[in-house]
Amino acid sequence: MSAPVKVLLVEDDAVIRRAVGLALERYGYTVDSAEDGLTGLELFRAGGHDLLLLDVMLPQLDGIGLCRRVRETSLVPILMMSARGDSLDVIAGLEAGADDYVVKPIDTAVLVARMRTLLRRVTFRPNEPVADGRSVLTFGDLTLDTDGLEVHVAGRPVVLTPTELRLLLEFAAHPGVVLERQRLLREVWDYGWDGDSRVVDLCVQRLRKKIGAERIETVRGFGYKLLR
Incomplete structure (x- = not known):
């Protein structure tokens, strides 16, 4: 049996953080959560996360800055959460290296669908040997x-x-x-x-x-x- 997917959720609103975390756990995900960007960065550096779910507006280090810091060392899938779907938020997140975004209020079914799509893309392991005769x-x-x-x-x-x-x-x-x-x-x-x-x-x-x-x-x- 494969290990459950481990998600890092960084969201400063306690109600949203708990609601999203519980919803993801019901879908079988393991969730680590943080209420600010610096704590989120520390948890990320501890390793082992398969996907990051980042709010745009965060204290100490915002979601855009956190995304940039993560992209310095990792290709882990990143999904941004924007309160308004504001163009500047969306563009800044994607430019920082995020793969996709969802708009609040969060629709759990849509969120999980976007997460599954991102996770399906991570199907290769660059360090594994490849057979000769490749294209x-x-x-x-x-x-x-x-x-x-x-x-x-x-x-x-x-x-x-x-x-x-x-x-x-x-x-x-x-x-x-x-x-x-x-x-x-x-x-x-x-x-x-x-x-x-x-x-x-x-x-x-x-x-x-x-x-x-x-x-x-x-x-x-x-x-x-x-x-x-």
Whole structure:
């Protein structure tokens, strides 16, 4: 039997923290919780968490700052919680390295669905050996090992979050083809309904910084395509 998924919940509102924590435990998750960003950072550094659920507005160290600190050392999935769905909150969280966000008041079914989607992306173990004869795609000096899930640019390894890697794999499966934002939301973020296209735009922006901005072309009014 596999160990239960361990979630770190950082939320300063005691009522919300307890309600969300109890709801997640009913779904079978193990939950560590903290009421401020610095305590959350300490718990994260103690290790062992499979997913982080961070409020944006936190005392001592806000959720955006905490997300940035985590991303310095970890690719763990991060889901932000925004009280208003405010554009600035959403954009700041995604730019800091979050994978997705949910808006308060929290709908537990939606929250768990988003968590399960993020956790499904963490399916690779970079340190495990990979069999010979694996498939390597090449786009200029960008190489993508689709079996070993390794990315190199000009021979240098590039570290991607699971979401960034899923996005690149989707582009690489359709080189030169314009992929609409809503399609990317379905295929990469597993949205079964219309989602926020800003999630796609910000992840594309982060991916461009890592593999080269010129590799992914914006087709205005439609979406993006990976250049051959």
